[in-house]
Amino acid sequence: MTYTTLEATADGTQAIIDVAQAAVAPQALEPGKVHVVALGRGQFQQIDLTGPQHTGIPARKSGTTVVRDVDSFLEYFDKHGDNYSEVYADVESRTITAVLDAHTAHDARWSGHRLELRLRATSAWKAWMGSDNELMSQAMFAEFIEDNLVDLVEPNAATMLELAQSFEATTSAEFQSSQRLDSGQRRFSFVEDVQAKAGAKGDIVIPATLTLALRPFEGCEAYKVTARFRYRLDRQKGELRLGFKIERPEDTLAAAFEDIRTLVDNGISEEIAVLNGTPAHRC
Known part of the structure; x- marks a missing residue:
């Protein structure tokens, strides 16, 4: 039996690696993962396919949804809120805002997914x-x-x-x-x-x-x-x-807003209190 002996020089070893890489059939990269691709001659490139443009899935929930009545507010809150969500009632603007992804006691969150009840006069x-x-x-x-x-x-x-x-x-x-x-x-x-x-x-x-x-x-x-x-x-x-x-008339408006606030307070989790004021601005 005859064996072919390759000279173990630096150039010779690199040539073998280049030939081996060239012989590998191209493969599609799977979305949702980070890949490392060999470019040859000891060079590699990292390709990140975890972004929403590759997976079709947003990285996080964001945006402000506006509703016009308490039932709609509670329905959306039940779907997207959790025990760390925060709710604010602003009597001056007569709006109630929920920060659905608010910070926890120990961890920061994006605070970018919000729900707002904007009341309209009849x-x-x-x-x-x-x-x-x-x-x-x-x-x-x-x-x-x-x-x-x-x-x-x-x-x-x-x-x-x-x-x-x-x-x-x-x-x-x-x-x-x-x-x-x-x-x-x-x-x-x-x-x-x-x-x-x-x-x-x-x-x-x-x-x-x-x-x-x-x-x-x-x-x-x-x-x-x-x-x-x-x-x-x-x-x-x-x-x-x-x-x-x-x-x-301002007394009537204030009483109506307070009753709406009470309905929201009673409708959300007992662990969440409706706070007087407005949430922090987004960073």
């Missing part, structure tokens, strides 16, 4: 607040009342509809006097045809206050809201302008 709340403390003509006030009858509790919708129709029917009348009644209501006296010697006279009585049932935010319960009637009687022109003033 259309009814915006309608009443939009006309708050504004004096309107009889026709405009009557139209506003008719459009928002569903929100009225006291006087009831039927009574207020009748009152609105009375305002519409007397837009051309001349209002001459007003009188405060013992009940707190106010009586306005008018003459329908001031040119005639015996013009038709009449009275309109308006309540001192209105009681409304309004939902300040979408997804929350209705709250009792009181509005005081306002008026201005121009006796020279015989014009009557009407409006209302919502009593302490």
